[in-house]
C-alpha cells in the first residue's frame with residue numbers, strides 16, 4: 001500500500017515534467033465503468049502530495065483553476081509513455097490521461113480520483129475518509145468493519161440495492177454487481193438492510209470483494225462460476241430470459257434512490273413477507 005512518503009516521492013518525480021507544462025489534452029474517468037471524459041488542453045500549475053493523495057493543479061484555456069486528485073490505494077499506479085508508445089495496461093483501466101507534447105502520463109486503477117474546480121474549499125483527507133468507505137479491493141479490507149459501518153451509518157429500512165451502491169459505506173460495487181450479488185445471495189433487491197443478519201451481510205461483501213478482485217484482469221465481467229463464453233452474468237441485462245437456476249423469467253425495474261436498472265429472479269429472490 002503506497003504510504004504518504006511514496007506519494008511525496010511520486011510528486012517529486014512528476015514535478016519536473018509538470019511544472020508549468022502545457023498539457024495538450026487531459027481526460028479523467030468519473031467512476032468505475034464510465035467512459036473517459038475529455039477536459040481539453042490545460043496548463044499544469046504544480047504537483048504536490050498531501051497524505052496519500054497526489055494533487056495536480058491545472059488551469060484551462062479560460063483561466064479557470066482545476067484540481068486532479070488521486071489516491072492510488074493498493075493497485076493504483078502512474079505510468080509514463082513516449083507519445084505513440086504501446087501502454088502496458090488497457091485503456092479501460094486508465095482513470096487519468098495527461099498528454100504532453102512528447103509523452104503521456106497515465107494513472108491506472110487509483111483507489112480514488114476526483115476532478116473538481118480549484119477554488120477556496122479544496123480537499124481534506126480526513127473528511128474524505130468519512131465520505132468514501134473502505135475499498136473492497138483493499139487486501140487488508142476488514143469486512144466486519146464494513147458491516148459495522150453499514151449498521152451505524154444507514155437507516156435500517158434502507159433497501160439492500162441502495163446500501164450496496166452507497167460508496168460511502170463500501171467502495172467498489174457498481175450497478176451490475178449490485179444485481180448479480182443479490183441474485184447470488186437470494187436476496188430481493190428491495191429487502192430492507194435490517195432484514196439481513198450480520199453474518200449474511202458480511203458474506204455479501206466478502207463475495208463482492210472476491211468478484212471485484214477476479215475481474216481486475218482485462219476481459220468481460222464474470223460472476224458465474226462456470227461461465228460459457230457469452231453468458232457471463234446471472235441476471236443483469238437478461239430481462240424476460242429464463243433464470244439460469246430455475247427458469248423463471250428474469251424481472252427488471254428502475255428501482256432505488258437513483259432509479260438504476262435492477263434485475264432479479266422473482267423465484268430465487270422472493271420478497272420476504274412483512
Ligand SMILES: [Zn+2]
Nearest residue numbers: 243246265268
Ligand atoms: Zn431463479
